[in-house]
Amino acid sequence: MDALVQCLRQLGVRQAFGVVGAAVAPFCEALARSSIEYLHFRHEAGAAFAATEASLAGDRATLVFATTGPGLTNALTGMAAARAEGATVVLVSASTSPPQRGRGAAQETHASVGPVPGLCSAGPLFHYALALEHPSELHQAASRLACGVRRVQGFVAHLSLPVSMQRVAAPAAPHVGLASWHWPTAPGAAIDECVRLLARSPFVIWVGHGARRASDRVRQLVDLTGAPVMCSPRGKGIFSEKDPRFIGVTGLGGHAELESFMREAAPQNVLVLGTRMGEGSSSWSASLGPRGCFVHVDVDPEAFGAAYPGARTVAVQAEIDAFLRALLAAWPADAERQPSRPTRRGEPRKSSERAPAGAVRPRVLMAEVQHVVIDRSDAVVLAESGNSFAWANHCLQFERPGRYRTSPSFGAMGQMATGVVGAALARRGKAVALVGDGAMLMLNELSSAVQYQADAVWVVLNDARYNMCHQGMQAAGWEPFGTALPPTDFVALARAVGADGMRVEREPELRAALEAAMRARGPFLVDVRIEVDELAPLGARNRTLFGAPGDLTWDRARGAP
Structure with missing residues (x-):
């Protein structure tokens, strides 16, 4: 197991979160002897959530370890959260050794049998998964993990280790051989189309979590164009919320003033940077849509046209910082700046009545x-x-x-x-x-x-x-x-x-x-x-939950405006 631990260290793993069990003890013993910080938690779900937030806070890969049966299944919600949040997390779990399979082994778990089948193959939960049955497969796993941890949109992987495999020494620790990684960049034709759509008519910038590494470039674009900025809840802080050009937060807990601004300003286009515009980020509000089109930039092609399928969308698959660099370089010198017409929500408000x-x-x-x-x-x-x-x-x-x-x-x-x-x-x-x-x-x-x-x-x-x-x-x-x-x-x-x-x-x-x-x-x-009866600012959440967006029959039945 020293070879696998060394491989994980090469991939940037510095912290491991989990709960030890007999079936995963050999791997955990190797972890504890290594320079990776070994953090033994009280529940596998808590360990997986902690690994998710550690990955995002530290901007690096983290590790989760779990034993067979409920040890593995306890961790799954946390791994689903890691994938949804764009974290980079590798789960290493134990599985039942081949001679014991099918014989009623305690907490029997392996690639084809277990409480949740299909956990050793790529799919909706894991970008990559493998049941390591022989030391020679470690090189394949190292190569796939090396590619995965460089994904800008996050990566969630699962390695399943039979107890017998954990006791076999690998011939040598695999070297992670990926020398360089090039981010996806929009071709010149796509940049030209974006300039044509954005440089000659009013537009709004909508930033999400995927733009978190492009904060400086977002500000440069706003300084150059005067475009107002809104953000999804996970995009808070990418552009300063105290800047007068910031117009509000969209989606759950968002600002009604923002939707009023969008209706009144009626921008021709919306430049979407790194948000999928799902319910939590938009409440699927029609007010957030442009008269013209969404210019949607994301590394994930599945994001395009998903939340607003009826809206015209120009899809640009690119890493956002690289896209903005190219857009700024191509921006015409004679393009007019947008007039400033911000909407400000001020500091957090206090009710005038005593609680x-x-x-x-x-x-x-x-x-x-x-x-x-x-x-x-x-x-x-x-x-x-x-x-x-x-x-x-x-x-x-x-x-x-x-x-x-x-x-x-x-x-x-x-x-x-x-x-x-x-x-x-x-x-x-x-x-x-x-x-x-x-x-x-x-x-x-x-x-x-x-x-x-x-x-x-x-x-x-x-x-x-x-x-x-x-x-x-x-x-x-x-x-x-x-x-x-x-x-x-x-x-x-x-x-x-x-x-x-x-x-x-x-x-x-x-x-x-x-x-x-x-x-x-x-x-x-x-x-x-807390005062229990002060209503939380949930916006349209209840309408989108219980009725389709824009369903006037439902809205009128509930007395909604």
Whole structure:
């Protein structure tokens, strides 16, 4: 197994997250002896989520290890999240040795038999998968992994290792022989067409997560053209949200002012950079579409025409930074700048009314997070699925990429509650998770954070219910059911496993608690009692969930405008 570990090290893996078991122990022993940081978590899903966020925070490949049977299946949701989020993660799992297969082996797992068949072949979950049955196959795996980890849009792989294979010495560690990698670049004809469409008529730039490595080039294009910018939730900070040319966030938790701007300005075209424009990024709003066409740039050809199949789309398959370099070089000197007509949403707003019984209003919490965490530190912020990410998407403002993480499309609960540990360990600095009490009860890695002294902070929006579900049922005209949770003292929970924390009952206590969390070394939890009835800014989420976009019959039945 030393050969495989050396191969992973050559591919840039610096951290391994997982849960050991007897069937994967030989591989784990080799890992623990290596220079790769061996991080033993409490649950495989938490380990996979942490690896996902560590990959994105550190911009490198990470490793997940798991044993047979439930060890492997526990990790699968986290691996699905890794693929959806564009992370680069390799899963190494154990499988049953050939002499024991078909004989009722405990937790029997291999390429053709197991609780979830098909896990050793490429498909919707893994870009590459292989059951390593012989040491000679390690060279093939090394070559495929070397190609995969260089994919700009992320890469998720699975290597299945029989126990017997883990005890066989490879003849030599394979050398990763890929010497260079060239990003896909748009041909000159495509650049010429984009210049023709964009240089002579008003357009808007829509940036998403895929443009995170092209922030400087986006700003250059805005400076050159005067084009306004909007972003998807995962694109926050790629272009400064405090710049007057920034017009708002699209999709879940987005801004109504933005859609008003688009209707009034009626740009001829929209230059889409690195967002698939799915429901979480757009709510499939017709207001975000152009009069002319989408000029859609992405490395993944499957993104083109998927979210807005009826809209005219000029598809450009290219790495976005390379595309923008070519576009800027070809931009005509006599092209007119667009007149400035920004729409500004200002700082996170506070309600003028006092919260009942002293509970903390979510908008006020977000304003304090903005002041203490975002404006006064370099911490990354991770917003958990639920009302937490609706409030964060809507209220928080970022001025540079890489400081905000959320998952509005895949949206696995517990991803950020555990991923914050991976992000903190990967960057060797502060990572702050905004999480609901439901997600925190579902999955957390507080104990792992204590063991490895991760500078992770949890800010728990504690309202004793699954509030996104509760408010969604109300919006759909139903009487909410099954959403209440027993009140939980999360500070006591944190202290029980060796972390520290503070409880916040009233708004004046917020700033001191957040400042204490940011000063603390090691894991810290801020338990905030939230006003439960302030509606989260979910926008059109309930309409798109329960009825097709633009379904006027459904909208009128629900009393929607």
